[in-house]
Amino acid sequence: MAFRLLQHRSAEGVRAVIAAKGDSAAFVVGATSIRALAERAIAEGKSLADIVAESGTGATVDIGAELAAGRILAPIxxxxxxxxxxxxxxxxxxxxxxxxxxxxxxxxxxxxxxxxxxxxxxxxxxxxxxxxxxxxxxxxxxxxxxxxxxxxxxxxxxxxxxxxxxxxxxxxxxxxxxxxxxxxxxxxxxxxxxxxxxxxxxxxxxxxxxxxxxxxxxxxxxxxxxxxxxxxxxxxxxxxxxxxxxxxxxxxxxxxxxxxxxxxxxxxxxxxxxxxxxxxxxxxxxxxxxxxxxxxxxxxxxxxxxxxxxxxxxxxxxxxxxxxxxxxxx
CATH class of the missing domain: 3.90.850.10 (Fumarylacetoacetase-like, C-terminal domain)
Structure with a gap:
């Protein structure tokens, strides 16, 4: 199943990655950039979906509200x-x-x-x-x-x-x-x-x-x-x-x-x-x-x-x- 990834930067400047499916979204545990997730997937011979699943997700997030607040970055x-x-x-x-x-x-x-x-x-x-x-x-x-x-x-x-x-x-x-x-x-x-x-x-x-x-x-x-x-x-x-x-x-x-x-x-x-x-x-x-x-x-x-x-x-x-x-x- 297709899913979406977003890059986030908090008001304090801390970067994170968000995984979204349908209307639900949550932060990917330990991830700070989509590029780093991709490099890990290549190194381990896995898919990007596998790496996101292995990392797991934490706190949920309202991506629409974060976009409106200016905390969503370009996805790469x-x-x-x-x-x-x-x-x-x-x-x-x-x-x-x-x-x-x-x-x-x-x-x-x-x-x-x-x-x-x-x-x-x-x-x-x-x-x-x-x-x-x-x-x-x-x-x-x-x-x-x-x-x-x-x-x-x-x-x-x-x-x-x-x-x-x-x-x-x-x-x-x-x-x-x-x-x-x-x-x-x-x-x-x-x-x-x-x-x-x-x-x-x-x-x-x-x-x-x-x-x-x-x-x-x-x-x-x-x-x-x-x-x-x-x-x-x-x-x-x-x-x-x-x-x-x-x-x-x-x-x-x-x-x-x-x-x-x-x-x-x-x-x-x-x-x-x-x-x-x-x-x-x-x-x-x-x-x-x-x-x-x-x-x-x-x-x-x-x-x-x-x-x-x-x-x-x-x-x-x-x-x-x-x-x-x-x-x-x-």
Missing amino acids: DHDDPAHLILSGTGLTHLGSAEGRDKMHREAAAAATKTDSMRMFLEGLEGGKPADGETGQQPEWFYKGDGSQLVGPGEALTMPAFAQDGGEEPELAGIYIIGPDGTPFRLGLCLANEFSDHVTERHNYLWLAHSKLRQAALGAELLVGELPEHVEGASRILRGDTVLWEKPFLSGEANMSHSFANLEAHHFKYDLFRRPGDVHVHFYGTATLSFTDGVRTEEGDVFEIAAAPFTLPLRSPLARADEAPVTVKAL
Whole structure:
């Protein structure tokens, strides 16, 4: 049975791990981080569920109240942020080509199909290979290291030079690399991948720039079988008003690529199999407010919710101050 893990920090700064099933939740005895539990599971050749069961649970906890109090952290982190890698794949969902194609069609008006549509159709044809076969590689992008990861309730801050700060509601896979270079999937999180869609729309070759932004993870790490179908809602709140709202779908039944194919094409690179590293890999979305003509403003709040996760991911939008950079010759 699937369950959820959360990371907690008390008002005194003491860290702990919470295990949740259904509406009940309790602290995992002796656990201070999900990463440490995963490393123990790898060392002992056991599953994360086995380690949690062996550790046992203690005091019960109201995770909703702890989230509201600001005591729930992102469900994964690393002591050295440089060893946590944020990356993702796009055009992976059955509806994902429409919005991207709409953005890029005018710039590629002379072509029969945009590169985005071609890539989507190739993924639709070859993104779910049979076991043991290599499927079509997806679009891939780099978002940054652990310094760019924010937890539930924390602001998503766009750079001063950003032209847009837009939500991307999706699932993210959480991985850790074992001592022999084997990638281990810990589970899935609700995520807001967050991008600059105005920059991307200007020229598709600026996609890499548009993705170098922060990203937010929901409170809960879902451990267990990968979900076939995830159905949720993405909304933007401006003050007390719902500015925009739309359902979104994820899970393999709604994707043009399998999770296994996305994982294979990420971890085929040996630089992503460095022992001890943590990876947060965003699986993509088909739902963007930007394609509906929404322009976000500082102070807007993104809210993403989807079962089987029980807590919503809320992230206010902020803009960083100007920070001029001067390169000096030595």
